[in-house]
Amino acid sequence: xxxxxxxxxxxxxxxxxxxxxxxxxxxxxxxxxxxxxxxxxxxxxxxxxxxxxxxxxxxxxxxxxxxxxxxxxxxxxxxxxxxxxxxxxxxxxxxxxxxxxxxxxxxxxxxxxxxxxxxxxxxxxxxxxxxxxxxxxxxxxxxxxxxxxxxxxxxxxxxxxxxxxxxxxxxxxxxxxxxxxxxxxxxxxxxxxxxxxxxxxxxxxxxxxxxxxxxxxxxxxxxxxxxxxxxxxxxxxxxxxxxxxxxxxxxxxxxxxxxxxxxxxxxxxxxxxxxxxxxxxxxxxxxxxxxxxxxxxxxxxxxxxxxxxxxxxxxx
Amino acid sequence: xxxxxxxxxxxxxxxxxxxxxxxxxxxxxxxxxxxxxxxxxxxxxxxxxxxxxxxxxxxxxxxxxxxxxxxxxxxxxxxxxxxxxxxxxxxxxxxxxxxxxxxxxxxxxxxxxxxxxxxxxxxxxxxxxxxxxxxxxxxxxxxxxxxxxxxxxxxxxxxxxxxxxxxxxxxxxxxxxxxxxxxxxxxxxxxxxxxxxxxxxxxxxxxxxxxxxxxxxxxxxxxxxxxxxxxxxxxxxxxxxxxxxxxxxxxxxxxxxxxxxxxxxxxxxxxxxxxxxxxxxxxxxxxx
Amino acid sequence: xxxxxxxxxxxxxxxxxxxxxxxxxxxxxxxxxxxxxxxxxxxxxxxxxxxxxxxxxxxxxxxxxxxxxxxxxxxxxxxxxxxxxxxxxxxxxxxxxxxxxxxxxxxxxxxxxxxxxxxxxxxxxxxxxxxxxxxxxxxxxxxxxxxxxxxxxxxxxxxxxxxxxxxxxxxxxxxxxxxxxxxxxxxxxxxxxxxxxxxxxxxxxxxxxxxxxxxxxxxxxxxxxxxxxxxxxxxxxxxxxxxxxxxxx
Numbered sequence: 130x131x132x133x134x135x136x137x138x139x140x141x142x143x144x145x146x147x148x149x150x151x152x153x154x155x156x157x158x159x160x161x162x163x164x165x166x167x168x169x170x171x172x173x174x175x176x177x178x179x180x181x182x183x184x185x186x187x188x189x190x191x192x193x194x195x196x197x198x199x200x201x202x203x204x205x206x207x208x209x210x211x212x213x214x215x216x217x218x219x220x221x222x223x224x225x226x227x228x229x230x231x232x233x234x235x236x237x238x239x240x241x242x243x244x245x246x247x248x249x250x251x252x253x254x255x256x257x258x259x260x261x262x263x264x265x266x267x268x269x270x271x272x273x274x275x276x277x278x279x280x281x282x283x284x285x286x287x288x289x290x291x292x293x294x295x296x297x298x299x300x301x302x303x304x305x306x307x308x309x310x311x312x313x314x315x316x317x318x319x320x321x322x323x324x325x326x327x328x329x330x331x332x333x334x335x336x337x338x339x340x341x342x343x344x345x346x347x348x349x350x351x352x353x354x355x356x357x358x359x360x361x362x363x364x365x366x367x368x369x370x371x372x373x374x375x376x377x378x379x380x381x382x383x384x385x386x387x388x389x390x391x392x393x394x395x396x397x398x399x400x401x402x403x404x405x406x407x408x409x410x411x412x413x414x415x416x417x418x419x420x421x422x423x424x425x426x427x428x429x430x431x432x433x434x435x436x437x438x439x440x441x442x443x444x445x
Numbered sequence: 446x447x448x449x450x451x452x453x454x455x456x457x458x459x460x461x462x463x464x465x466x467x468x469x470x471x472x473x474x475x476x477x478x479x480x481x482x483x484x485x486x487x488x489x490x491x492x493x494x495x496x497x498x499x500x501x502x503x504x505x506x507x508x509x510x511x512x513x514x515x516x517x518x519x520x521x522x523x524x525x526x527x528x529x530x531x532x533x534x535x536x537x538x539x540x541x542x543x544x545x546x547x548x549x550x551x552x553x554x555x556x557x558x559x560x561x562x563x564x565x566x567x568x569x570x571x572x573x574x575x576x577x578x579x580x581x582x583x584x585x586x587x588x589x590x591x592x593x594x595x596x597x598x599x600x601x602x603x604x605x606x607x608x609x610x611x612x613x614x615x616x617x618x619x620x621x622x623x624x625x626x627x628x629x630x631x632x633x634x635x636x637x638x639x640x641x642x643x644x645x646x647x648x649x650x651x652x653x654x655x656x657x658x659x660x661x662x663x664x665x666x667x668x669x670x671x672x673x674x675x676x677x678x679x680x681x682x683x684x685x686x687x688x689x690x691x692x693x694x695x696x697x698x699x700x701x702x703x704x705x706x707x708x709x710x711x712x713x714x715x716x717x718x719x720x721x722x723x724x725x726x727x728x729x730x731x732x733x
Numbered sequence: 734x735x736x737x738x739x740x741x742x743x744x745x746x747x748x749x750x751x752x753x754x755x756x757x758x759x760x761x762x763x764x765x766x767x768x769x770x771x772x773x774x775x776x777x778x779x780x781x782x783x784x785x786x787x788x789x790x791x792x793x794x795x796x797x798x799x800x801x802x803x804x805x806x807x808x809x810x811x812x813x814x815x816x817x818x819x820x821x822x823x824x825x826x827x828x829x830x831x832x833x834x835x836x837x838x839x840x841x842x843x844x845x846x847x848x849x850x851x852x853x854x855x856x857x858x859x860x861x862x863x864x865x866x867x868x869x870x871x872x873x874x875x876x877x878x879x880x881x882x883x884x885x886x887x888x889x890x891x892x893x894x895x896x897x898x899x900x901x902x903x904x905x906x907x908x909x910x911x912x913x914x915x916x917x918x919x920x921x922x923x924x925x926x927x928x929x930x931x932x933x934x935x936x937x938x939x940x941x942x943x944x945x946x947x948x949x950x951x952x953x954x955x956x957x958x959x960x961x962x963x964x965x966x967x968x969x970x971x972x973x974x975x976x977x978x979x980x981x982x
Contacts, residue, residue: 186537233719240481240536241679244671245719247483251668252712259705316837316845323834326823333783333821334838334896335809341843374483378544385541417552424545428538429530 134443142393146299150292160291161363162407166400167295167302168359173383173395175352178309180381181389182318183345184325186243188377189250193350195372196223196253197357199264202367206273212287213278216358223354226253228347235343238328250377257369269368287362298359305352310392312348321345353380378424386427388436397435453697459586461693462593463648465686467666468673469600470644472685475674476617477637479536480528483543485670486663487550488642492516492649493658494558497565505568513646520642524635532634547663555660565653589651596647597686603640604682613637617680669693672715678728687726734797736761736932737782737900742791744777751777753956754791761899764926764933766943768967769953770977775936776818778953779904782934783815784808796899812899818908818936820885824878828869828888831877832860835895859895867891867921883914887921894925901925903935907942919945944968952976 145152149163172194179185200219205211208218234245257264264270278285278297287294312318320341323331332338361367370376379402387398405423410416433441467489474482482488496512503511523546531539571584604610612633616623624630652662669692677688692711700707718725735758744752752774759765767775781788784805793801800808823831836859837843842852864873867887872880877888886906893901906922907915919942926933926946937943943950943964950967952959954976960967967973 180537186540188540233716236723237719240475240479240540243536243540244481245675245715248668248671248675248712248715252709255708255712259708312846315847316842319830319834319837320843322826322830323823326825327821329817330821330823330892332805333809333815333817334835334892335806336838336843337806375544375548378541381537381541381544385537415552415556418549418556421545421548421550421552424541424548425527428542428545429527432534432538 138393142396146302150295158404160295162403164291164295164298164363166396166403167298168356168363169379169383169403170396170399171302171305171359172353172356173380173387173399174306174309174392175349175356176380177384177389177395178313178352179345179349180384181391181394182313182325183321183342184328185342185345186239187246187346187349188243188381189246189248189374190350190353190380191372191374191376192250192253193223193227193354194357194360194376194380195257195367195369196226197354198361198367198371199257199270200354201358201361202270202273203263205276206270210273210276212276212362215276215362216355219358219361220351220354223357224347224351227350227354231343231346235339235346247374247377250372250374254369254372254374257372264369267369269366271366274365275362294363298363301355301359305355309348309352313392317341317344382424382427384434386431386434388434388438388440390433391436391440394434394436401435450698450701453700454694455586455697456700457694457697458690459590459693460697461690462590463652463666463689464669464673464693465689466593466596466644466648466651468670468677468685468689469597469682470641470648471667471670472674472682473613473641473644474638476680476682477613477620478528478532478634480531480539481536481543482638482641483540483667484546484550485543485641485645486667487547487554488516488520488645489649489652489663489666490554490658490660491519491550492646493565493653493662494554494563494649495646496650496653497558497563497658500566505566509650512650513643516646516649517639517643520645521635521639524638528638529631529634551660551663558658558660560660563658565658567654585654589655592647592651596644600640600644600682609633609636613640669711672711674725675715676718676725678725680729681725681727684725684727735759736763736796737934738792738794739778739782740792740794742778742781742788742793744774744781744786745789751956752781752788755953755956755958757951757961759900759932759934761932762930764922764935764946764948766947766950767934767936767953768938768940768943768950769959772955773953774956775953776904777956779815779902779936783813783902809896809898812897813902814893814896814898814900815902816886816889816893816904816906818904820882820889822877822885822889822892825876827874828864828877828880828884829860829873831888831892832863832895833857835892836860836863839896863891863895866894866924868917881914883910883917886910886914886918890918890921890925894929899932901931901933903933905936905938907937907939915939915942922946 146167150160153160153163172190176187176190179187197219200222201215204218205215230249234242237245258266275288277288285293285297287297320331320336323334323336324338324341328338357371360371383398383402384395385398386401387396388394406416406420409419467485471482471485474480492512495515496508499508499511527542528539531542567585571588604614612623612628616630616633620630649662652666656662672692673689674685676692677684677686692714695714696707696711699710737759739755739757741754741756742752743750743754755778767778769775780786782793784803787802792799795811795813798811800811823834833856836856840856842848864870867890869884869887869891872884877885890903890906903922907918910918922933923946925931947964949961950964951961952967952973959976960970960973
């Protein structure tokens with residue numbers, strides 16, 4: 130894609146994101162949906178770091194998303210009701226877990242890798258479910274809420290003001306997106322592309338492939354746990370469903386739907402998917418079937434995703 | 446104490462047999478076609494629910510016979526129409542597809558049969574304990590072990606003594622050559638898929654008798670199947686069998702000493718295998 | 734001491750003996766060709782040298798180090814680079830990007846999250862240098878996967894060169910090429926050998942290429958060492974003729 134179009138695309142995205150609370154109501158939507166889209170977009174983009182850019186099939190990302198969420202919720206409920214502290218706890222929990230699990234799977238590839246990520250994802254779901262005394266089991270962690278941010282000279286009331294919370298989320302998203310973009314454009318990022326394109330050649334250039342996959346994994350899980358902390362804050366609640374296999378599937382479908390090979394693809398995928406899910410679940414009880422059908426249709430007819438199709442058209 | 450241990454070991458064997466039955470179906474499909482059938486749990490549930498609906502017409506034994514065949518047939522159709530298109534592509538897509546199918550099947554069963562648990566009637570003579578000393582040896586449990594043994598035995602016979610079975614085994618090792626030798630690979634994959642789903646359906650009917658029916662019946666059993674394959678070894682059917690039984694028994698024994706850890710211990714086994722011998726107990730080198 | 738010493742190396746695959754007790758010494762600056770009829774075990778031999786797998790028996794010593802069981806990436810770091818029979822590049826990236834990755838890794842920058850201007854400039858100029866050396870000028874920004882076979886091979890060779898290797902191993906570099914492309918690649922290899930004073934070992938079937946480029950030739954047949962010598966010596970060798978042409982020769 131020509132440089133100019135990329136710039137224009139970036140500007141368009143930020144313009145839409147920054148002005149969302151103002152135009153969302155006019156199209157019959159609401160700010161909370163925008164917040165949700167941005168949070169899921171962050172998760173899907175984090176996943177895409179691994180999936181689209183390193184070529185690694187992770188289907189268990191909900192685990193680290195959920196760990197981020199639970200870390201935040203439990204910290205704010207039982208330890209110290211401060212948003213930054215809660216977020217930090219969640220991020221540390223998710224990232225450390227990922228760093229420890231990484232070495233066990235970094236040697237694996239393809240469907241086997243995917244199987245193991247699913248299985249490990251399920252471990253945490255199972256723990257959240259069973260460890261009733263800590264996590265409240267199926268009932269989740271409730272009776273807590275996000276705390277306003279006190280900057281000393283001003284307070285951002287993200288608790289009561291939906292718009293303020295939205296901008297808070299967008300700010301975090303911006304930081305994370307910038308960091309990911311930065312990494313992807315660096316020499317390290319290029320080694321990940323190399324691994325995706327041709328692992329054998331990467332190995333025979335002297336790249337320690339397993340190590341780099343582990344690093345990409347940790348980076349990806351770091352950002353997905355950030356998304357998890359925001360998720361907990363948004364709902365003032367977390368339950369095991371945040372960790373379930375279907376949540377992992379959602380992240381993947383968002384990345385695929387928007388276009389795995391482009392940076393903003395997952396954001397677009399998140400928007401389309403959540404709007405669709407929102408609409409369908411308000412129309413019918415059996416929204417799960419339709420979501421499943423949606424998965425099937427995307428895989429069969431839109432494997433390259435929205436941005437992939439646009440790129441194709443632009444190239445021809 | 447010994448009674449307790451025996452009870453739990455036997456229980457573990459039964460559960461392990463289940464895991465093995467389901468994992469074998471999953472493994473068959475994975476080995477030949479490289480597809481992780483995430484909808485496997487859904488097919489299992491389907492097996493149970495269809496049997497439930499069939500009982501009033503054909504009775505317990507009729508349902509046991511017919512339901513897995515029906516489910517296998519549905520599986521064959523799904524493979525033909527949907528999954529077949531994705532074989533040449535990145536495994537990502539077939540996994541996403543089966544994810545979507547899992548959603549649809551789970552919700553579909555909820556839609557047709559409702560979300561509450563349904564009781565599954567087994568013939569009363571089967572639910573009697575066979576001995577008062579070993580009270581846990583109910584007829585049904587023994588029946589299940591026998592049936593699973595028969596199914597696994599049948600699978601073994603098919604794979605070693607029928608043309609289809611031999612072709613499946615050859616295809617698992619080298620599908621390209623098998624195709625070049627004149628075997629219709631598409632049909633082979635299709636039938637193999639059906640065979641795998643048959644096992645899932647059968648496991649479903651048996652599970653319903655023991656656990657009752659609910660829409661997420663498959664959910665709980667699919668993870669242990671994954672672990673059975675990982676522990677037993679990728680690419681190896683005997684490995685999957687051993688893996689399933691092993692995790693069942695270990696889980697059962699753990700229940701005696703640390704009940705809350707009985708499910709967690711399966712994941713510990715998985716982690717141990719991945720650290721020490723990533724290809725699994727009987728797995729082939731280079732399968733991944 | 735020779736740069737590369739392969740000492741009595743064998744490779745068994747179950748009961749199949751692909752390489753049977755073969756030895757080879759390559760001096761620094763030499764261009765050695767390995768030839769032999771199909772199935773002679775040439776590529777397996779290469780794979781042993783480059784670390785694709787370990788020998789069943791025997792040793793491989795490179796630049797004084799025993800590398801017999803070292804991983805491929807480690808051998809790259811010791812100064813060995815290779816190309817493959819089927820070109821292995823990064824197909825959806827451009828030539829420039831392919832080379833850039835190679836240069837960055839070779840410069841020890843593979844873990845860097847950012848580059849200073851100076852580093853960036855150095856890398857760019859090195860990449861341009863490689864592009865010119867490989868005569869890839871007009872096509873540098875096209876996807877490698879879309880280029881002709883010859884250009885893909887040239888890209889692969891330049892990627893290997895980007896690693897500043899002491900030893901370059903080329904597996905059938907002209908495989909599947911027409912006359913013009915074969916000529917171009919042969920010229921490229923010749924240039925690299927003379928200008929860089931590189932040590933090169935290559936597997937080839939095209940005898941024109943072999944006799945044009947090689948300082949010494951080694952012949953393998955059915956996994957066993959058959960002969961070694963200068964091109965004239967090999968051309969005159971009866972056993973080699975028999976192996977290639979059969980008893981009727």
